Amino acid sequence: SQQGEEDPQALSIQEGENATMNCSYKTSINNLQWYRQNSGRGLVHLILIRSNEREKHSGRLRVTLDTSKKSSSLLITASRAADTASYFCAIGTYKYIFGTGTRLKVLA
Amino acid sequence: DADVTQTPRNRITKTGKRIMLECSQTKGHDRMYWYRQDPGLGLRLIYYSFDVKDINKGEISDGYSVSRQAQAKFSLSLESAIPNQTALYFCATSDSGTGPYGYTFGSGTRLTVV
Numbered sequence: 001s002q003q004g005e006e007d008p009q010a011l012s013i014q015e016g017e018n019a020t021m022n023c024s025y026k027t028s029i030n031n032l033q034w035y036r037q038n039s040g041r042g043l044v045h046l047i048l049i050r051s052n053e054r055e056k057h058s059g060r061l062r063v064t065l066d067t068s069k070k071s072s073s074l075l076i077t078a079s080r081a082a083d084t085a086s087y088f089c090a091i092g093t094y095k096y097i098f099g100t101g102t103r104l105k106v107l108a
Numbered sequence: 109d110a111d112v113t114q115t116p117r118n119r120i121t122k123t124g125k126r127i128m129l130e131c132s133q134t135k136g137h138d139r140m141y142w143y144r145q146d147p148g149l150g151l152r153l154i155y156y157s158f159d160v161k162d163i164n165k166g167e168i169s170d171g172y173s174v175s176r177q178a179q180a181k182f183s184l185s186l187e188s189a190i191p192n193q194t195a196l197y198f199c200a201t202s203d204s205g206t207g208p209y210g211y212t213f214g215s216g217t218r219l220t221v222v
Contacts, residue, residue: 003150033210040218042112042198043151045210088150094158094202095141095166096211100150 004032004072004089004099012105019076021102023089024069032065033090034074037101043088046074081108111135114199114214121189121221129184129217131199138204140182141211142166142174144195151198157182158204189221 004023013019023032031050035043049056049065049072056063062075076083084106090096112133121127131140139158143151143166153166155174163174171193173185186193196218200211 035210040196040216042213042215043200043211045212048210090211094139094204095153095156095164097153097167098143098151100148 003097004091006087006089006099006102008102009100010103010105012107013079015079015081015106015108017079019079019083019104019106021074021087021104023072023074023099025072025089025091026070027091029067029091030093032072033096034061034063034072035088035090035098037086037088039085046087076104079104079106081106110215112199112201112212112214114197114217116217117215118218119220121219123190123221125189127186127189127219129186129197129199129219131182131184131214133180133199133201133212135201135203135212136179137201137212138179139202140176141200141202142172142182142184143198143200144168144193145198145216146195154184154197186219186221189219191221193219194221195219 004025007022033048034046037043060077065072086101088101090098115130141156142154145151157176199214203209
């Protein structure tokens with residue numbers, strides 16, 4: 001399966017701490033994306049990283065990609081209560097397969 | 109107005125009934141997708157369309173059909189609803205230019221089949 005698998009399934013941290021979540025996959029990819037979903041709502045695109053890129057930044061978000069290990073990580077620095085959400089990686093080219101997500105809870 | 113609008117937001121229907129979920133977008137995107145989300149299973153692709161004349165099955169198309177009425181409209185039908193189709197359904201769009209591009213999602217339709 002091309003589906004990414006996020007790890008951990010759930011994460012609880014204090015406000016101000018960094019949150020790291022990982023995505024592993026089994027097949028070669030062209031690009032990998034990360035999305036955020038607030039409870040029961042639509043997903044929001046966060047960042048896309050291409051297979052020839054190793055790291056990308058967007059605000060407090062940092063994404064890395066290691067194609068040799070078939071894994072990606074999403075780091076959220078200085079987390080806030082508003083970052084509480086589920087985070088999904090998605091793999092594909094023109095249609096994407098989503099993982100099962102990491103549920104992040106940031107405690108104020 | 110939202111870029112991707114799904115109607116209805118919530119729906120309860122009985123087993124065996126036909127139901128249509130609608131999606132319209134103002135993004136001007138060519139590509140449209142239907143996903144369903146079940147707890148613990150993430151999102152699974154039902155159908156996708158790259159233009160008005162193009163319809164493709166996803167990984168879980170059985171029991172569903174779609175219609176791309178216009179570039180901006182993509183509807184999902186359950187011909188005879190069954191309880192295990194109870195889920196959160198999402199429509200998404202993406203551009204077809206020199207991407208890749210991320211998806212823009214609608215707010216979802218929560219469907220309950222009783």
